[in-house]
Amino acid sequence: MNTQYQQVYVWSQYLRLFHWINVLTITMLLGFGLIIFNAKTLGVSVDGKILLKTVHVLTGYVFAANLLIRVFMGFFGKGYERWHKTLPFAKGFTKELADFKQQPHKKYKGHNPLGKLMVGALLLSMCIQMISGLVIAGTDIYYPPLGQYFAKSIAVDSSKLDSIKPYSKENVDEQDYQKMRELRKPFITAHVYAFYALLCLIPLHIIGVVISERREKTALVSSMISGYKYLPTKDNLDE
Ligand code: HEM
Incomplete structure (x- = not known):
């Protein structure tokens, strides 16, 4: 018997806009970040370094505003913008994960359980x-x-x-300056490790999306552009 499919609206316009602004800003931040990180080896001048950092920080503001609005929408938005449908902390998640392992072709209206874990890891690294x-x-x-x-x-x-x-010592108290440099050390460590985490998570996320598309066949990749998935009218469908 042929399964009947229907187009179902899943990702809101807001969520898709967040996603693609996020992709664009993260790509720019990782790119500029890599150059700043290797500035000495690449022979970048002090002025060049200040310019790179300024562009990195200005892009970072767009990234941060986009992320803060997403956090707000997780609490006050609708449908799949909300945290209980996005993150792997809702009641029954362990059972959801067990079902996912047993039924490889199950179709999901929103994120599948591995998708939720990945989205949680991405959003956590981005907040750090x-x-x-x-x-x-x-x-x-x-x-x-x-x-x-x-x-x-x-x-x-x-x-x-x-x-x-x-990079100027004018009007700067040397002792207080050193104290400030000490204070920022753990934040630099966090920034570098979250950077490495994103470098690993992003390709895994893209591979995960492509594998889910092949398993579930719901037009997952294009759904992040159109907002629509193709889902069976009834059987074998999960939220
Ligand atoms: C820099 C690269 C990328 C980053 C940082 C990123 C990040 C994210 C984040 C944070 C979410 C969760 C959205 C939310 O609910 O708030 C997400 C979901 C999603 N992304 Fe990406 N993304 C990237 C690239 C891509 C690409 C290239 C595609 C298309 C092939 C894609 C397709 C999707 C899809 C289909 C979902 C929802 C499905 C799911 O994982 O369960 N992403 N992405």
């Missing part, structure tokens, strides 16, 4: 990148939201904060 990135931007090139606070903490004369510039 955002928080550590904002602290580093504040302590390195004195950019908002924390730049003014850190500039004040190292200033000899706090009425002349404008004179504090990246």
Whole structure:
């Protein structure tokens, strides 16, 4: 008997916009990040390094605003924007995972259980990148939201904060500067490790999407563009 299929609207316009802004900004951030990371080997000048960091931080603001709106929508949005349908923490997830192993061709309206685990790992790494990135931007090139606070903490004369510039010692108290450098160390470590995590997770995510597409045959890849999946009208379908 032939299974009847229907087009089902799954990913909202907002969710697709978030996804592709995220792909674009992360690709740019990883690219600029790699150059900054290897600046010495590549022979980048101090001015070049400041320019690269400025572009990296400005792209980071778009990435962070996009991510913060996504976090908000997880609590207040609709359908598959909401956390209980996105993350692997809802009641019954362990059973969902066991069913997934036993029924390889089961079709899912939203994320399959492995998809939820992957999305959780991606979003967690992205949040670590955002928080550590904002602290580093504040302590390195004195950019908002924390730049003014850190500039004040190292200033000899706090009425002349404008004179504090990246890589310059003008109006900078050496001891307070060293204290600030110590404080930022764990944030740099977190930023570097979350960067490595994303470098591994992103290809795995794309491979996972392609494998799920082949197993489930629901037009998963194009659904992140159109919003629609192809699903059977009844049997063998899971949320
Ligand atoms: C830099 C590369 C990428 C990143 C960082 C990324 C990140 C993400 C994130 C965070 C989600 C969860 C969306 C949400 O519910 O908030 C997601 C879902 C999804 N992404 Fe990507 N993505 C990338 C590339 C791609 C590409 C190239 C494709 C298409 C082949 C794709 C297809 C999908 C699909 C179909 C889903 C939902 C299905 C699921 O995994 O359960 N992604 N992605």
